[in-house]
Amino acid sequence: MDRNSPHRRRLILSLSALAMATVVGAAHAADPVKVGVLIPGSKSDKGWMESGYTGLQQAEKEFGGKIKVQMIENINYADMEQALTNLASKNDLVIGIGGQTQAAVFKVAKRFPNKKFSIVGGNQGESAPNIAGYDVKQAQIAYVAGAAAAMLSKNGAVSYVGGMEIPSIVNAGKEFGNGARAINPQIKYVENYTGDFDNVSKSKEATLAAIAQGADVHYHILNLGLRGMEQAAKEKGTHIIGSYTDRCGSDPLYVAYSITGVGYQVHYAIAQTVAGAWKPGYKAFGLAMGPEASDMTICGASAEQKAKLQQIKKDIMDGKIKVLEG
Structure with a gap:
């Protein structure tokens, strides 16, 4: 083919356009x-x-x-x-x-x-x-956390501090109490809300008030407000069930953790x-999505405690234990 022929020039232009389109497409795909x-x-x-x-x-x-x-x-x-x-x-x-x-x-x-x-x-x-x-599905794991708290409490009294008093946070608090009563029907349950997930002084005040009523294991749905709960628990020698991530062994203040897969x-x-x-x-999500999404761990749990928690989780997933939304 003549290198100067119109057909050859059109072929070269077509191939060039195809090559450029391929490069642009690859770059776009890599964005x-x-x-x-x-x-x-x-x-x-x-x-x-x-x-x-x-x-x-x-x-x-x-x-x-x-x-x-x-x-x-x-x-x-x-x-x-x-x-x-x-x-x-x-x-x-x-x-x-x-x-x-x-x-x-x-x-x-x-x-x-x-x-x-x-x-x-x-x-x-x-x-x-x-x-x-x-x-x-915080209410699901809050129920399990309540059961764990009742197993761990020496005084027969547990507490919960929530931040904003909105349905999902309130429902989790209710189910924490229900889970505790499932293990110990006579347990004392103290429930408080600070109106703010990050207010340290209010969460400390709420935790101290619960401790004054005998609570020795505390659960929460707080953000930075957790610092106040920690301060109160350290001062009074009580313990906390942490939330969201298993950090067993990192702090003796914490005796268990609920995993909420945020x-x-x-x-x-x-x-x-x-x-x-x-x-x-x-x-x-919740328990049905597996342990990365929702789970409960007692630090140094006995075989009996592990078995009880496993059964409770199964009963929730099977619908034998019905919990509130949230």
């Missing part, structure tokens, strides 16, 4: 998924927020260059909508860590219909085509998005 994460509290609170942050770190380690993360931390309730708007304008997936982000997520998601939103701690009810709500759900949202399998709608 990372942009993930925006709102952590309303502190990522080092030993609780919900830290668990969520740990899940984010695990996702970054696993997916490497496949994702690019923007995180906003320590945001007041009044500023959540603005923070979420910032994240939604720059990212493909926005994750709100905590049910307290839900109202703001639903407002912002309407303005960004082509962006994906996941709420870790989302409740069943309101829905939108670009929002996934992941229910941690980080597991953060990782799940990112993994589903990377795989192109992300779906909107309500999804229940």
